[in-house]
Structures are given as structure tokens and as C-alpha cells.
Amino acid sequence: MKANIAIIGTGGTIAGRGESSVNTSAYACSVVSVDEILSGIPELASLANLQAEQLLQMGSENFATEHLLLLGSRISRLLQQDHVDGVVVTHGTDTIDETAYFLHLTLKSMKPVVVVGSMRPPSALSPDGPLNLYNAILVASSPASRGKGTLVVSNDEIHTARDVVKTSTFKLESFRSPYGPLGYVVEGMPRYYREPARSHTLETPWSIEEIDRLPEVGIVYAHGGIDAGMVDAVTNARMSGIVYAATGNGNVAEHVVGALLRARREGLHVVRASRTGSGVVIRNGAQPDDKYDWLVVDDQAPQKARILLMLALTREARSAELQRMFHRY
Ligand code: SIN
Numbered sequence: 001m002k003a004n005i006a007i008i009g010t011g012g013t014i015a016g017r018g019e020s021s022v023n024t025s026a027y028a029c030s031v032v033s034v035d036e037i038l039s040g041i042p043e044l045a046s047l048a049n050l051q052a053e054q055l056l057q058m059g060s061e062n063f064a065t066e067h068l069l070l071l072g073s074r075i076s077r078l079l080q081q082d083h084v085d086g087v088v089v090t091h092g093t094d095t096i097d098e099t100a101y102f103l104h105l106t107l108k109s110m111k112p113v114v115v116v117g118s119m120r121p122p123s124a125l126s127p128d129g130p131l132n133l134y135n136a137i138l139v140a141s142s143p144a145s146r147g148k149g150t151l152v153v154s155n156d157e158i159h160t161a162r163d164v165v166k167t168s169t170f171k172l173e174s175f176r177s178p179y180g181p182l183g184y185v186v187e188g189m190p191r192y193y194r195e196p197a198r199s200h201t202l203e204t205p206w207s208i209e210e211i212d213r214l215p216e217v218g219i220v221y222a223h224g225g226i227d228a229g230m231v232d233a234v235t236n237a238r239m240s241g242i243v244y245a246a247t248g249n250g251n252v253a254e255h256v257v258g259a260l261l262r263a264r265r266e267g268l269h270v271v272r273a274s275r276t277g278s279g280v281v282i283r284n285g286a287q288p289d290d291k292y293d294w295l296v297v298d299d300q301a302p303q304k305a306r307i308l309l310m311l312a313l314t315r316e317a318r319s320a321e322l323q324r325m326f327h328r329y
Pocket of ligand 1: 011012013014029058059060061091092093094095117118119
């Protein structure tokens with residue numbers, strides 16, 4: 001029996017169109033409707049019973065917290081319907097890793113949710129969107145995908161939303177997880193080789209149904225010669241937290257420490273992360289976090305640490321508990 005899969009269109013390159021078939025990097029995004037995308041892939045009809053809706057039509061760089069909440073609520077309502085077996089979201093690739101992680105932490109269902117995009121628009125020579133979407137629907141339809149939280153399917157790989165990040169502006173193999181994908185889709189069959197290690201969906205304290213707003217958290221990207229005023233700008237904007245994407249293993253330049261201490265005094269939580277792209281930031285390693293009452297990110301990318309801190313702050317203000325969340329999710 002075919003699975004019933006709900007598809008939600010939100011825009012991105014997978015909904016893009018170039019002036020010519022050789023436009024693989026310069027093209028209009030978010031112009032093709034989800035119905036048009038689906039009708040361009042006749043092979044989908046034999047995979048699953050599909051119902052599609054256009055929730056948003058925008059580049060994912062424009063996604064704000066209100067869009068995360070809107071999308072999460074809609075998916076949650078669909079997952080509660082008995083006849084829906086899984087949900088696929090078509091999404092721009094730029095912030096797909098942030099949206100997917102947000103859904104991974106806030107949806108309350110065993111049913112598969114797959115977020116999918118493409119690096120080339122459907123109008124390009126060798127577009128990747130049709131196969132990515134085909135594979136995403138296969139993954140969402142598979143009983144083997146139940147209980148794995150939100151997944152990102154790209155370039156024949158199945159990634160857990162917790163780990164995956166976009167690593168290239170144009171390559172088809174842009175999506176990488178530091179510990180590798182959970183599995184692959186080969187010849188129409190999802191093949192899993194490992195499980196998400198960290199708590200998600202049913203095992204988190206956050207339910208999309210209970211969140212109506214998220215606190216603001218800013219990211220400051222460190223570099224040689226950084227002006228400490230970058231940190232002050234986040235503090236002065238009355239945000240609730242700063243993720244400091246530090247150099248190396250979480251090093252903070254001496255002249256920036258004072259600005260981060262001031263941020264903490266003013267009530268913002270400070271999280272030391274790394275701009276390197278992989279690896280762990282150790283508590284009390286490069287900086288005395290206990291003394292400063294700062295947090296460390298564990299191994300998360302700064303943009304995902306921001307999502308986690310926003311969610312964490314909806315339930316918790318105590319530093320020790322916030323730190324525990326970074327080591328758990
Ligand atoms: C976007 O993220 O919406 C634009 C880029 C893409 O989808 O690849």
C-alpha cells in the first residue's frame with residue numbers, strides 16, 4: 001500500500017528558474033509553485049499518495065523565527081492526522097540546516113519529516129531537485145525512517161537534522177554531517193547505517209504547540225582584528241543571548257573578553273562556539289567559563305547553537321541547565 005505524504009512548499013532553489021539551462025548559480029529563486037515542481041516529476045505518482053500545499057514562497061535567507069513557528073505548527077497539525085504517514089518540506093538550502101534542527105527539537109511525532117532542497121534550479125542542465133525530492137518522498141514513506149526525527153535528504157544521502165550543515169555555495173555534495181550521513185538512498189531504497197545519538201522530537205522538553213515566540217539570539221563571527229563593538233551591538237540590541245563564533249577551539253581575543261563579560265552582566269547568555277566547522281569547544285578550556293558564567297557549544301555549528309539557545313531560553317534561565325542542554329541535544 002502506498003504511503004500518504006504531505007508536501008509543504010516554501011521556496012528556494014528547488015523552486016527556482018534560470019533564464020537558460022546553463023544558469024546553475026545565477027537564477028531566480030522561489031518562483032515555481034510546489035504543484036508545478038511535483039507535476040514535473042511524473043515518477044512520484046507511483047511512490048506515494050501526495051497532497052501538496054504552498055505555505056511560503058521565499059528564499060530561506062529570509063526565514064525568521066515567525067516562519068519557523070508557522071512551518072512547525074503546520075507540520076505538527078499534519079502529523080496529527082491519522083492518514084498522514086509523513087511530511088516532506090521543500091526548502092531553500094541556505095538555512096535548511098537551521099529549520100530542520102528547529103523541527104527536530106520541537107515536533108512531537110514518530111512520523112518521518114524530511115526537509116529537502118536543491119543546489120540547482122529545475123531549469124538547469126542536470127538539476128538535482130527532482131531526484132532529491134523523489135528520494136525525500138521515498139525516505140518519508142519508509143517505516144525505517146520512523147523515530148529518527150527530522151531528516152535532510154540531499155545528493156543520495158540521508159542526514160540527521162542535528163548534524164547536517166551546508167558547506168558549499170554551489171556543489172551538489174554541499175550537505176555534510178561531521179560524523180557522516182545516517183544512510184543513503186540507493187536504487188529507490190533508503191538504507192540506514194546508524195541512528196541519531198542525541199535526544200530529539202519526543203525526548204525534548206519543547207513542543208511546537210506550546211511555543212508562541214522565541215527570544216532573539218545573535219551570532220558574532222570572530223576574525224583577526226575584530227572590533228569588540230560587534231559584541232556590544234548585540235548587547236545593545238537587547239537580545240537574550242550571543243553565540244560567539246570564536247576562532248579555533250573557542251578562543252576569544254583579549255580585547256573582546258570585556259564586551260562578552262558586559263553582555264553577561266546585562267543578562268545575555270554567552271555561548272562560545274567555533275567558526276572552524278567541526279570539533280568540540282571544551283568548557284573551561286580556552287576561557288574560564290565557570291568564572292565568567294558563560295556556556296560552551298559542545299560541537300554544534302554557530303547557526304544551530306543559536307536555534308538551540310533560543311529554544312533553551314523559552315524554558316530555562318539557569319546557566320547550569322542551559323549548559324546541560326548543549327551537551328544533550
Ligand atoms: C535559498 O536558500 O532559498 C536559496 C538558495 C537555495 O535554495 O539553494
